[in-house]
Structure formats: C-alpha cells, structure tokens
Amino acid sequence: MMRHLLDIADLSRADLEGLLDDADGFVDVLARPIPKVPALRGKTVTTAFFEASTRTRLSFERAAKTLSADTMTFAPGTSSLSKGESLKDTVLTLQAMGSDLLVMRHQAVGAAQRAAEWLSIPVVNGGDGAHQHPTQALLDALTIRRRFGRLDGLQIAIVGDIRHSRVARSDLLAFAMLGAEVTLVAPRTLLPVNTDGWPVRVSSSLDEVLPSLDVVYLLRVQTERGGASVFPSLSEYTARFGMTRERRARLKPGAVVMHPGPMNRGVEIADEVADDPDALVLEQVRMGVAVRMAVLFRLLGGEADV
Amino acid sequence: MSDIVLAGGLVAADAGMVAADVRLNEAGILAIGPGLDRDGAIVADCAGCWVGPGLVDPHVHLREPGQEWKEDVESGSRAAATGGFTAVVAMPNTDPPTDAGHLARFVAERGRQVGLVDVIPAGCVTAGRAGQRLAHLDDLWAAGVRVFSDDGDCVADAGLLRRAMEYLADLGGVIAQHAEDRGLAGGGQMHEGEVSALLGLVGIPAAAEEVVVARDLTIARLTGGRYHVQHASTAGTVALIRAAKAGGLAVTAEVAPHHLAFDHTAVLSTDSAYKMYPPLRRPEDVAALREALADGTIDMVGTDHAPHAAHEKDVPFEDAPRGVIGLETALAVVLGTAALGPADLFARMALAPARLAGLAGRGEWLAAGGPATITVVDPQVEWVAERFASRSANSPWRGRRLKGRARHALLRGRLTLRDGEVQW
Numbered sequence: 001m002m003r004h005l006l007d008i009a010d011l012s013r014a015d016l017e018g019l020l021d022d023a024d025g026f027v028d029v030l031a032r033p034i035p036k037v038p039a040l041r042g043k044t045v046t047t048a049f050f051e052a053s054t055r056t057r058l059s060f061e062r063a064a065k066t067l068s069a070d071t072m073t074f075a076p077g078t079s080s081l082s083k084g085e086s087l088k089d090t091v092l093t094l095q096a097m098g099s100d101l102l103v104m105r106h107q108a109v110g111a112a113q114r115a116a117e118w119l120s121i122p123v124v125n126g127g128d129g130a131h132q133h134p135t136q137a138l139l140d141a142l143t144i145r146r147r148f149g150r151l152d153g154l155q156i157a158i159v160g161d162i163r164h165s166r167v168a169r170s171d172l173l174a175f176a177m178l179g180a181e182v183t184l185v186a187p188r189t190l191l192p193v194n195t196d197g198w199p200v201r202v203s204s205s206l207d208e209v210l211p212s213l214d215v216v217y218l219l220r221v222q223t224e225r226g227g228a229s230v231f232p233s234l235s236e237y238t239a240r241f242g243m244t245r246e247r248r249a250r251l252k253p254g255a256v257v258m259h260p261g262p263m264n265r266g267v268e269i270a271d272e273v274a275d276d277p278d279a280l281v282l283e284q285v286r287m288g289v290a291v292r293m294a295v296l297f298r299l300l301g302g303e304a305d306v
Numbered sequence: 307m308s309d310i311v312l313a314g315g316l317v318a319a320d321a322g323m324v325a326a327d328v329r330l331n332e333a334g335i336l337a338i339g340p341g342l343d344r345d346g347a348i349v350a351d352c353a354g355c356w357v358g359p360g361l362v363d364p365h366v367h368l369r370e371p372g373q374e375w376k377e378d379v380e381s382g383s384r385a386a387a388t389g390g391f392t393a394v395v396a397m398p399n400t401d402p403p404t405d406a407g408h409l410a411r412f413v414a415e416r417g418r419q420v421g422l423v424d425v426i427p428a429g430c431v432t433a434g435r436a437g438q439r440l441a442h443l444d445d446l447w448a449a450g451v452r453v454f455s456d457d458g459d460c461v462a463d464a465g466l467l468r469r470a471m472e473y474l475a476d477l478g479g480v481i482a483q484h485a486e487d488r489g490l491a492g493g494g495q496m497h498e499g500e501v502s503a504l505l506g507l508v509g510i511p512a513a514a515e516e517v518v519v520a521r522d523l524t525i526a527r528l529t530g531g532r533y534h535v536q537h538a539s540t541a542g543t544v545a546l547i548r549a550a551k552a553g554g555l556a557v558t559a560e561v562a563p564h565h566l567a568f569d570h571t572a573v574l575s576t577d578s579a580y581k582m583y584p585p586l587r588r589p590e591d592v593a594a595l596r597e598a599l600a601d602g603t604i605d606m607v608g609t610d611h612a613p614h615a616a617h618e619k620d621v622p623f624e625d626a627p628r629g630v631i632g633l634e635t636a637l638a639v640v641l642g643t644a645a646l647g648p649a650d651l652f653a654r655m656a657l658a659p660a661r662l663a664g665l666a667g668r669g670e671w672l673a674a675g676g677p678a679t680i681t682v683v684d685p686q687v688e689w690v691a692e693r694f695a696s697r698s699a700n701s702p703w704r705g706r707r708l709k710g711r712a713r714h715a716l717l718r719g720r721l722t723l724r725d726g727e728v729q730w
Contacts, residue, residue, distance in 0.1 A: 088620055108622030109495075109507050110576025129624065130506030169506055192503035193511075 004116045005295055006125045007132045008173040016177060020142050022294035023287070027146075030066065030290060040069035043300050046099035048074035048091065049126065050106040055261060055285060056126050056135070060103045063292035069300075072099065091115045101300055122299040130164045136260055137170035138291040141178055143284050144215060147256060152179030155212050157203075159185040159241055160219030160268055161230075163192050167260045168219060172200055183209050185241065189230040206241050210250050218243055218259045218268045234267055245272045256280050307332055310721065311344045312714065315352030315682060318359065318652045320671045328357060330678035332719035337674050350714050350724060352682050358652035359672060360392030360679035360715060362659035363633060364453070364482075364560055365536060365608030368394070368425070370416060371409075372401025377613035377697045379416035379425055382633070385611070385696035386423045387722045389633040390681045390712025393424035394611075395663050398435070399458040405430035405441035407449035414450060422722045426663050428453040431461050431470050431481060440470055447477050452664035455482035457536060460518055462488060464525060471531030480532035480558075480662060485518035485543070486510070486584065495624055497570040497585040505576065507624070510585055512540040519543050523550045526557060534662060535559040537610050539584035541594035548603045558662055560608035561595050563632050563639035564702060568592070572702070578619045578626030579702040582612065599644045599654060606658040609636045613698035631701050635691055637683060638708035648683070656681065678719040685710045695728065 002015065011019075029037055045064035049057045061071045074094060085093075087106070094102060102119065104112050105126035112125035112132075127133040144151055156175050162168040162184050172182045176199035183201045184191060195202055203209050210216075221237060231237050238244070243257060248270075251257075257269070257279045265271050273279060312328040317338055319326070327342040328335060368382035377385075379396075386394050396413050398404030404413060410427040417425025429446035433439050435456045443454065454474060461467045461483060471481055491514040496502050498509020519535055523546060526533040535547060538559045550557045564582060569589045572580040580586060598604040612629025619626050632639075637655070640646065646654065652671075660668035667677045689711055691703045715723035722729055 086617060086621065087625070088617075106622065108624040109505050110624075111622040113576055114620075114622050128622075132506075164506070166506060169504075193498050193509060194500040194503045196500050 002298055004123045005134050005299065006112050006116060006123065008134050008137050008170050013177050016141065016174060019138055019291065019294045019298065020145060022297065023138070023142050023290040026290040026293040027287070035066055036068060037066065038068045039297055040064070040067040040300055043069040043100045044072060044098055045069045045101050045103065045296060046072040046074060046094050047103045047126070048094060050076050050104070051127065053105055053126070055288065056105065059285070059288040060126065060292050062289050063296055066289070067293055067296060069296065072097070087111065087114070088118050091119060095119050095121055101296065124295060124299065127166050130166050131169060133166040133170045135288070135292055135295060136167050137174035138295070139284055139288040140171050140217070140258065141174045142287045142291050143258065143280050146287070147280065148214065150179070151175060154180040154214040155183070156180045156215040156217060157183045157185050157206070157209050157213050158217045158219065159206055161190045161222055162186050162219070163190050164222060165219050171217065172198065176200065185209060187231055187240070206247065210247060211252060213251060214255050216243060216251065216255065216257045218257065220260065220262065221264055221267050238267055242267065243269045243273045245270050248273045248276065258284060260284070307719070309336065309347040310716070310719070311342055311347040311349050312352045312357050312680065312682060313344070313349050315355040315357035316648060317357045318649060318671055320673055323648050328672065328680070330716070330719055332678070334719070335672060335674050335676050335678050338672060350682070350721070352713070354684060354686060355713055356648040356651070356683040356685060357672070358648065358681060358683070359656040359660070359668065359670065360717065361390050361655045361681045362393040362663060362665065362668065363391050363609050363611065363636070364395045364606055364659040364662050365457070366394045366396055366611040366633065367399065367613065367629070368396045369613060370400065371412070376615055379413065380420045381695065381697040382611070383417065383420040383422040383425065384728050385631070385633040385694065387715060387728045388695040389635070390637055390683060390715050390723065391423055391633060392679045392681060392715055392717050392722070393426060393660070393663065393665060393668070395426045395428050395453055395659070397455060397457045398428050398430045403430050403435045404428065405433050405435070407442060407445035410446055410449040410451050422728065423717065424665065426665070427451055428455050428457070428482065430454065431456045432466065435459055437462055437466070440466070440473065443470070443473055443479070447479060452479055453482050453534070453662060454479055455484065455536065457482065457484045460484050460486045460488065464521060467522065468525050468529055471525060471529040471533070475529055475531040480534050482534040482536050483518065483522055484536050485515045485522065487514045487517050490514035490517065495581070496573045497587050499570055499588060501570045501573055505573070512542055512587065512591070515540055515584055516542040516546065519546050523555060523557065526555055532556045537562045537565065537584055537608065538595065538604060539565050539587050540591045544594045544598040544603060548598070551603065558605045558658065559603070560606045561599055561604045562608060562610045563636045564630055565595055566592065566599065566643040567639050568702060573623070576623045578621065578623050579630060579700060579704070581623055581626050581628055582610070582630050583628045596644045600646060600650065606654050606662065607636060607640055608659070609633055613696055614700045615698055619700045629700070631694065631696050631698055633696065634694055635701060635703045635708060637712055638710040639703070641685055641710035642708065651683070678716055680716045681712055682714040683710065684713040687711050
C-alpha cells in the first residue's frame with residue numbers, strides 16, 4: 001500500500017503498471033461529456049508549490065476537481081513564508097487546515113521526504129530540486145505506452161541537461177523499470193558526474209544514436225542559467241543537441257519526440273518539430289491529468305465506482 | 307582540598323601503560339604507583355579504565371559571542387567536560403570574529419569563569435575572516451592565541467597565506483587551514499560522486515580539498531611556516547600529508563570523528579544530521595583516514611563540534627546549516643572506528659592537540675610532579691547517545707548505541723567529571 005509518492009525508486013514494476021492501468025481508465029473519464037466522478041468527494045487536496053510552476057500545479061488541481069475533491073492552493077509569494085515562517089510550520093499549518101493530501105514542489109532535494117516525515121497525510125512530490133518528479137515519469141510512461149502499446153524493448157534517448165534535471169532522474173528509472181533501453185545524451189558538463197550503476201547508456205553524440213531511436217525525449221535548456229559555465233553558447237548547444245528539422249528527418253518511421261515543457265523553441269526544439277503531429281508534447285499534458293487522478297485516487301483510497 | 311586517588315586503572319606514563327594508582331592534588335601529580343596510600347583522599351574508581359593526560363579538542367565552535375542560541379562557552383564547556391575533554395580550541399568564526407586581542411581575551415575569560423575546561427581561542431588569519439588583509443596577528447599572539455584559522459572559509463589568496471605564514475613563523479604560530487577551493491566546491495552540498503549524482507545535489511569533489519592542501523604545503527615549504535590541515539577528509543589529502551612529513555615539513559593534521567564513521571551513502575537519507583563541510587566522502591576515504599590516524603600520519607582528532615538549533619537543522623538538506631556536534635561522542639567514535647590502543651588514543655586526543663595549541667605543561671605523559679590534568683576513559687561501557695549537555699543536539703549519533711566513554715576528568719587537580727557527571 002503506497003502512503004506517499006516521493007520517488008520512482010520506491011515503486012515496483014507492478015506498482016507502476018497498476019498506476020498506468022488506472023490512469024488509462026481515467027483517460028476515458030476525461031473524454032466523457034461531463035468529465036467528473038464523485039470518487040474523492042469531501043476530500044481536500046492542497047497544492048503547495050514553493051517553486052514556479054504552471055502545468056504541474058494546474059494539472060493536479062484539474063485532476064483533483066475531476067475526482068470531485070476540493071482544492072486549496074498555497075501561494076508562497078503572498079504567504080507567511082515572506083514573514084519568515086519555516087517550511088515545517090507552513091506544511092503543518094496546511095495539514096491542520098484540513099488538507100487530506102499535500103502536493104508539494106520545492107527547490108530543495110528531499111523537501112517532500114521531509115514533509116512526509118512531518119505530516120500524517122499523504123504527500124505527493126511535485127518536484128524536489130534536481131532529484132525527483134515522479135508524476136512526470138508516470139505521465140511520460142503513459143504517453144509512450146499508449147502510443148507504442150508497451151515500453152519493453154523501446155529505444156529512448158533523454159537529451160540535454162540531465163545533471164540538473166529531476167525529470168531525467170525520474171523518467172529514466174520508470175522507463176528502465178518498464179523494459180525500455182535508455183540512453184542519456186549530453187555534453188559532459190550536463191551529465192551527472194557519475195552514472196555507475198544507472199540502468200542507462202551514455203552518449204555525447206545525438207547524431208550517432210538518432211537513427212535507432214523510438215523516442216527522443218528533449219529536456220529544457222535552462223536558459224536562465226545562461227549556459228555560460230556548462231556550454232559555450234546556446235547556438236552551439238542547438239548545433240550539437242537541438243532537435244532540428246534535419247534531425248527529425250533522420251528518425252525512423254513511427255518515432256516520436258517528447259518534451260516536458262516549457263519548450264525553448266529554436267534552442268532544444270525547432271518550431272517545425274514542436275508542431276509536428278508526431279511530437280507528443282500536448283498529449284503529455286493530457287496524460288498528466290489522468291496519471292495525477294490515478295495517484296490521488298490511490299493515495300486517498302477512493303473506492304467509488306468510476 | 308583533599309588529595310584525590312585515581313584507583314586501579316591503566317596509567318599512560320612515560321614508560322608506557324602501567325597498572326597503577328595516581329595520587330594528586332591541585333599542585334599536580336604527587337605519585338604514580340601500585341597500591342598507593344588512600345588515607346584522607348577522595349578515591350575515584352578507575353577499574354577497567356585508561357588513565358591519561360587530559361583530552362584536548364583542537365577544533366570546536368562554541369558560538370559565543372554572537373550565536374548563543376546554538377551554544378555558548380558554558381554549555382560548550384559542559385559538553386566538552388562530558389566528553390572527557392580538559393581543553394578546547396575555540397574557532398574564531400564568531401560574531402564578531404576573533405580577529406583582535408580583546409576578542410580572544412573575552413573568549414578565554416569566559417572559559418575561566420565557567421572553569422570546566424581550558425578554552426583556548428584561535429584567532430583569524432584575515433581581518434573579519436574576509437580574506438582581504440591580515441588580522442591583528444601580534445595582538446592576537448599577545449592575547450595567547452597560537453592557532454590561526456579562518457575556519458569555515460578557506461584562506462584562498464596564496465599570497466596572503468604566504469605573508470601570514472612568514473609573519474607567524476617568527477612568532478611560532480601555526481596556520482590551521484579549512485582547505486576548500488571555492489571554485490571547485492561550486493556551492494556544493496555533499497561529496498561529488500555517485501550519491502550526489504543520484505540525488506541531484508551539487509557535489510564538492512575531493513579535489514576541492516586536495517588542491518588547497520597541495521598548494522599550501524608548497525607555500526609551507528617556501529616559508530618554513532607551521533601548517534595544520536583541519537578536518538582532513540580524503541585519501542588524497544592523507545597521501546599529500548604523508549609525503550610532506552616524509553619530506554620534513556612542519557605539518558600536522560586532524561580528522562573529525564564523523565569522517566571516520568560515515569561515508570557519503572549516509573546522505574541518501576537527505577537527513578541534515580549528515581551535512582557538514584568537508585562532506586562525508588567515499589568508503590575508501592574513510593578507510594584511508596582510519597589508517598592514517600592509526601599510523602600517525604594524521605596526528606590528532608578534532609571534533610569540529612558545530613552546534614545548530616533544532617529549528618535550523620529540521621529543514622531540507624540544502625537549506626540546513628553545515629556541521630554536527632561531536633564533543634560528547636568523539637571518544638566512543640574514535641575507539642569504535644580507528645581501533646587505537648590506549649597510548650595511541652592519548653597521543654592523538656591529548657598530546658598532539660595540546661602541542662598544537664601551545665598548552666604549557668601539557669602534551670606530556672603522566673608523571674609525578676606533572677600537571678594533574680587527566681582524563682579517565684572507560685573503553686568498555688556501552689551507552690546510547692540520547693541527551694546532550696550541549697545546547698544543541700544535531701548529532702548523527704543521536705539514538706545510536708556507542709561503546710566507550712569518559713568516566714572521570716580532572717583539570718589541575720579538580721574533578722570536572724566524576725562517574726560521567728559534570729562537577730560544578
């Protein structure tokens with residue numbers, strides 16, 4: 001029985017597949033004329049995002065509302081955090097207000113783990129530093145599974161700033177656990193310093209691995225970092241690792257391009273690639289709502305027939 | 307005051323470890339020998355214990371002045387006495403930093419007022435620990451400072467370090483360096499390796515320490531100055547120190563108990579009790595440090611006792627302040643990790659740090675006529691680290707079962723610790 005969702009590494013393959021199966025069902029719910037089920041009526045889901053987010057927070061709130069849960073949104077900019085309240089006191093306060101589940105994003109690694117220790121309600125990690133973002137991995141796995149019917153044996157490359165990416169750390173674990181063969185593609189300065197024991201291959205050449213891929217998963221270049229200390233310039237990055245129209249043409253038939261958003265068009269992904277029907281970026285967003293419904297349903301022990 | 311007899315222990319004397327009683331008073335040690343006369347004396351049972359020169363910690367943070375909610379000289383002295391220490395070297399990264407004589411005198415005077423251990427102030431190398439210009443070195447020296455350090459920060463400017471070493475070489479002072487290259491450390495949170503990669507935490511490579519130690523040893527050779535490596539944490543640092551000693555340099559080094567006990571996999575918990583700088587390193591570093599302490603390449607143990615309040619540490623790892631307390635657990639941890647015999651234990655935890663700190667009359671084995679500053683170690687007693695005399699409890703050993711503890715301690719003939727209880 002899952003109590004929290006903090007880290008993909010805490011899940012078994014059966015756990016993962018069970019959540020994806022549930023999410024498949026919720027995809028159907030979302031396609032109904034009135035996309036609403038009473039499964040979590042009377043429950044309150046609180047989102048506390050201490051770091052900027054649009055899609056993840058909205059996606060959780062949409063998922064909660066579709067399950068008929070109430071939502072509370074904690075906005076750090078206007079809160080007592082600016083008066084110096086500690087993280088611990090903040091989340092204890094949110095719990096005392098009647099939250100039944102807390103979704104938390106925080107810039108510090110392990111923050112959701114700390115919250116799970118402090119609180120008695122389930123905690124969902126909506127991203128902790130460069131560590132984990134488990135619902136992103138679930139939605140990406142669901143998107144791929146619905147497109148290909150499986151992950152077993154698929155060739156997936158994750159391209160870009162792996163070192164600073166919680167998406168990469170979550171996705172590679174989920175993809176590998178579900179049987180895909182994962183290659184990390186990045187310059188040395190954007191790779192983790194040590195990937196010994198990781199279920200991945202590593203390459204510094206996108207062009208070499210490109211023809212064999214079923215899925216190209218592009219990470220956002222953190223342009224706010226300016227790139228200055230990790231690669232020479234954005235244009236050099238694009239030349240080596242950008243998904244250009246030319247590279248798109250060299251993918252094998254049926255291969256897809258994914259991106260967790262928000263995209264830097266013209267940097268890691270060209271306009272034509274982003275807007276191509278085989279780019280699954282918006283499909284990923286749709287699947288995000290369904291997997292988050294599955295997670296909330298599982299953690300809040302919803303039992304109603306959906 | 308009546309005499310005291312430490313009865314029935316194994317005594318660390320010049321001739322080696324001998325089964326003997328020790329009779330003493332405030333004037334000093336009166337006699338060492340088997341079956342001493344106990345008439346009119348307070349008898350402290352030392353059966354099964356090691357009786358040796360009083361332990362000295364060359365590296366503690368007592369937080370006074372400026373951060374008394376974490377610790378002060380009184381609570382820190384109590385923690386030191388509980389751990390069996392009779393003297394501590396207080397690092398100067400207080401607020402204000404100890405960069406002039408009057409500030410050093412204040413810290414030492416507070417230690418005398420409390421009276422449980424000798425509190426020896428270390429002084430800054432640079433004014434305000436800012437790394438820009440030399441602190442008031444003569445003034446600090448006149449106030450009794452013998453160890454100079456910007457601990458918490460590295461003296462980064464090689465030219466400034468050279469001038470400090472040259473200046474102190476005339477006086478006889480020692481530079482104690484917190485060796486950490488800021489560029490390589492890169493704002494890191496833990497050791498750079500497979501654990502930092504897995505967690506997505508920014509890592510501090512072993513090289514961040516080693517490049518500074520290598521550079522400083524070169525400067526020590528240039529200047530002839532005394533140099534001390536604080537909290538050595540890597541096998542590479544050990545190799546550099548070993549080579550420098552073989553080359554005849556006046557270099558000493560300390561290791562912290564936590565670096566003997568834990569490796570970076572402890573950080574997988576993201577528990578801030580394992581956050582300190584330098585960070586916990588690889589298992590092979592831990593093994594090299596234990597070996598180096600045993601063979602004397604590393605001269606001494608320094609706890610780097612760094613108290614922080616519960617609310618400061620009960621936060622995500624990255625948001626937590628660095629450092630852990632260590633005074634009350636050091637003996638047990640050293641005994642449990644480096645497997646030192648009694649003579650080596652007192653050499654590393656009493657004699658070498660006493661010499662570093664320039665403590666007059668200390669740094670010698672016990673002998674009649676010598677100072678009655680003594681620690682009695684029970685190497686067998688088992689206990690659980692639950693409550694601390696320190697004002698803070700940020701210890702990675704909290705709740706753990708430990709073996710070995712100070713039973714008694716004496717400062718100039720006065721019992722400061724008796725049967726594990728601090729004597730006020």
